[in-house]
Amino acid sequence: MSDGPGVDVERALGETEAIDPPESFVRQANVSDPSIHEAFASNWPECWERAADLLDWESAYDAVLDDSDEPFYEWFTGGKLNAAYNCVDRHVEAGGKNRAAIKWVGKRDETRTYTYQDLHREVNEFAAALRDLGVGEDDVVTLYMPMIPELPVAMLACARIGAPHSVVFAGFSADALATRLARADSEYLVTCDGYYRRGTAFNLKSKADNALLDVNHDVRETVVVDRLGDEMGHHLPSHQRDYGDLLDDHAGERVDPVPRDAEDMLFLMYTSGTTGEPKGVTHATGGYLAQAAWTSHAVLDLEPEDTHWCSADIGWITGHTYVVYGPLALGATTTMYEGTPDYPDRDRVWEIVDTNAVDVFYTAPTAIRAFMKWGEEYPERHDLSSLRLLGTVGEPINPRAWQWYYEHVGGGECPVVDTWWQTETGGMMISTLPGVDAMKPGSAGPPLPGIDAEVVDAAGDPVDAGGAGYLTVAKPWPGMLRTLYGDDDRFVEECWRRDDDGGYRYVAGDGATVDGDGYVTVLGRIDDVLNVSGRRLGTMEIESAIVGVEGVAEAAVVGADDGPDTAVFAYVSTENGYDASEELRERIVETVGETIAPFARPERVVFAPDLPKTRSGKIMRRLLTAVASGDDLGNTSALRNPEVVGEIQAAVRDE
Ligand code: PRX
Numbered sequence: 001m002s003d004g005p006g007v008d009v010e011r012a013l014g015e016t017e018a019i020d021p022p023e024s025f026v027r028q029a030n031v032s033d034p035s036i037h038e039a040f041a042s043n044w045p046e047c048w049e050r051a052a053d054l055l056d057w058e059s060a061y062d063a064v065l066d067d068s069d070e071p072f073y074e075w076f077t078g079g080k081l082n083a084a085y086n087c088v089d090r091h092v093e094a095g096g097k098n099r100a101a102i103k104w105v106g107k108r109d110e111t112r113t114y115t116y117q118d119l120h121r122e123v124n125e126f127a128a129a130l131r132d133l134g135v136g137e138d139d140v141v142t143l144y145m146p147m148i149p150e151l152p153v154a155m156l157a158c159a160r161i162g163a164p165h166s167v168v169f170a171g172f173s174a175d176a177l178a179t180r181l182a183r184a185d186s187e188y189l190v191t192c193d194g195y196y197r198r199g200t201a202f203n204l205k206s207k208a209d210n211a212l213l214d215v216n217h218d219v220r221e222t223v224v225v226d227r228l229g230d231e232m233g234h235h236l237p238s239h240q241r242d243y244g245d246l247l248d249d250h251a252g253e254r255v256d257p258v259p260r261d262a263e264d265m266l267f268l269m270y271t272s273g274t275t276g277e278p279k280g281v282t283h284a285t286g287g288y289l290a291q292a293a294w295t296s297h298a299v300l301d302l303e304p305e306d307t308h309w310c311s312a313d314i315g316w317i318t319g320h321t322y323v324v325y326g327p328l329a330l331g332a333t334t335t336m337y338e339g340t341p342d343y344p345d346r347d348r349v350w351e352i353v354d355t356n357a358v359d360v361f362y363t364a365p366t367a368i369r370a371f372m373k374w375g376e377e378y379p380e381r382h383d384l385s386s387l388r389l390l391g392t393v394g395e396p397i398n399p400r401a402w403q404w405y406y407e408h409v410g411g412g413e414c415p416v417v418d419t420w421w422q423t424e425t426g427g428m429m430i431s432t433l434p435g436v437d438a439m440k441p442g443s444a445g446p447p448l449p450g451i452d453a454e455v456v457d458a459a460g461d462p463v464d465a466g467g468a469g470y471l472t473v474a475k476p477w478p479g480m481l482r483t484l485y486g487d488d489d490r491f492v493e494e495c496w497r498r499d500d501d502g503g504y505r506y507v508a509g510d511g512a513t514v515d516g517d518g519y520v521t522v523l524g525r526i527d528d529v530l531n532v533s534g535r536r537l538g539t540m541e542i543e544s545a546i547v548g549v550e551g552v553a554e555a556a557v558v559g560a561d562d563g564p565d566t567a568v569f570a571y572v573s574t575e576n577g578y579d580a581s582e583e584l585r586e587r588i589v590e591t592v593g594e595t596i597a598p599f600a601r602p603e604r605v606v607f608a609p610d611l612p613k614t615r616s617g618k619i620m621r622r623l624l625t626a627v628a629s630g631d632d633l634g635n636t637s638a639l640r641n642p643e644v645v646g647e648i649q650a651a652v653r654d655e
């Protein structure tokens with residue numbers, strides 16, 4: 001279990017002092033009864049009715065769980081509901097029309113607020129427009145948009161008419177968008193002319209146009225939001241539609257929310273897996289929304305009066321669940337920020353918290369480490385007393401960063417929830433309940449009530465307290481992925497393993513330890529997936545981009561420890577007749593940027609005469625990770641070509 005990046009069993013097992021949640025928080029918490037863990041365990045799977053009760057169902061479900069076709073589990077079968085109705089209409093109907101649904105912060109001094117009434121109007125108008133363009137139930141609509149309110153509007157408009165959305169992070173390249181459009185057979189694209197970063201306008205539309213040129217099936221309609229106005233010149237060819245014009249054409253129209261079966265797809269999201277192809281994780285309407293709402297209620301402690309800020313981009317699962325669906329299902333106010341945390345100054349985040357009186361702030365360890373590096377003077381410039389709860393997600397958080405967050409952002413008065421989950425799980429799985437459980441900095445906490453997460457050894461048996469193993473989930477849960485789009489076989493193969501008793505166990509791809517109190521400390525990925533600053537990348541995806549470069553014979557990509565972060569290392573051997581030149585190195589880096597995304601570009605490209613291989617010809621990645629991180633190489637006796645190791649070490653040193 002010492003393979004993956006960031007794995008530090010010694011550190012993880014070191015004693016950390018438990019911190020009780022502040023009394024003032026517990027008193028007001030949505031969930032504060034410690035018996036909840038036991039109550040859920042002894043009433044499984046019916047315990048999940050409590051989550052489903054947070055939603056409005058158009059017709060009641062017959063069964064909480066249908067496990068007759070494992071691992072194709074179904075939740076709340078027979079029930080019907082609409083996600084947009086649950087996130088918008090019911091709050092308006094209940095008298096919340098003037099409450100802020102979305103508070104958006106753009107460039108300096110640029111803000112927009114959507115009340116639930118505003119959101120209702122625009123979601124309806126855009127739903128009417130999509131229908132008019134031909135979008136039918138179950139047609140996949142691809143959304144390639146930056147952090148602007150039109151993105152959640154488009155998601156909810158799709159949900160309203162029963163069209164699954166596939167959001168592609170705006171940082172992905174044209175090629176990556178083309179692949180995702182093609183794999184989902186998506187005939188509709190909603191995009192945007194661009195966005196602002198550090199006060200500068202960035203073009204998104206040209207990437208979208210390039211993707212459209214590449215896709216070999218017919219993308220019937222493209223809608224473009226005008227974010228930049230004259231800055232880029234918003235001239236659309238006649239076959240593309242302007243979002244604002246569509247709203248005008250459908251002003252005031254209403255579209256009845258389509259009742260969806262609980263198991264109908266709400267969305268799909270492409271994420272990196274262990275092969276060269278991104279996988280389309282599908283989520284079902286009822287179970288996903290129930291878990292999103294329940295965890296927002298029990299872990300984020302959200303109430304309708306709260307202003308919540310999850311700083312993740314909506315292009316990732318965190319943004320789907322905790323910028324859009326969870327907070328809006330509960331009728332809270334969700335905050336969106338288009339920019340970066342250090343522009344125009346390093347206090348930008350705290351200024352937004354202060355100005356908007358944010359109650360709950362949820363971010364990633366990589367951001368917290370940056371805040372820590374910049375210094376406490378920045379949060380100190382602002383009144384952060386509105387904060388009640390802090391959260392983190394996406395990577396292991398080192399105890400020092402945790403403590404800094406707790407003290408300098410939370411003033412020692414806000415619980416910190418370290419929430420472990422994944423694109424595949426849909427919502428949070430392991431975390432302390434902030435009104436119930438003591439916190440241990442660096443450890444995510446116990447599995448949430450109703451979640452049967454277990455750390456097991458290679459044989460599938462739970463490890464003893466203090467041991468390390470594979471993080472798995474022994475029972476299904478409502479927010480789980482239903483399949484990989486168009487690839488049931490890969491879903492069964494990649495996500496599940498059979499226990500000796502024949503039961504299915506979900507395998508997360510992470511290594512973890514568990515302590516005597518059942519607290520899980522996640523160590524990091526142990527498969528061929530990298531987590532770089534909280535962003536998920538497949539080593540095979542990067543490798544297949546690199547081997548496409550002329551002159552490259554072979555490539556192996558690994559994640560190397562770079563302090564608490566992970567850096568992408570590419571080892572490359574060249575074809576006969578090609579030099580390991582600076583020019584080739586640049587071409588490799590550029591190609592990765594163009595075929596996947598700029599953030600996937602390798603930090604280092606190391607040319608090696610050959611790559612270390614076992615006798616059966618498999619590249620020994622463990623060794624390459626160790627070389628990149630400067631760690632002990634361990635046992636190398638299985639190598640067919642041990643002589644290359646010294647040369648690779650020298651190449652890494654000389655770079
Ligand atoms: O390695 C784990 C890490 O992020 C991976 C999931 O990535 P993604 O599907 O992009 O979803 C990210 C946000 C939900 C996991 O396999 N991870 C997520 N949360 C934590 C974490 N690692 C340690 N601690 C966490 N709290």
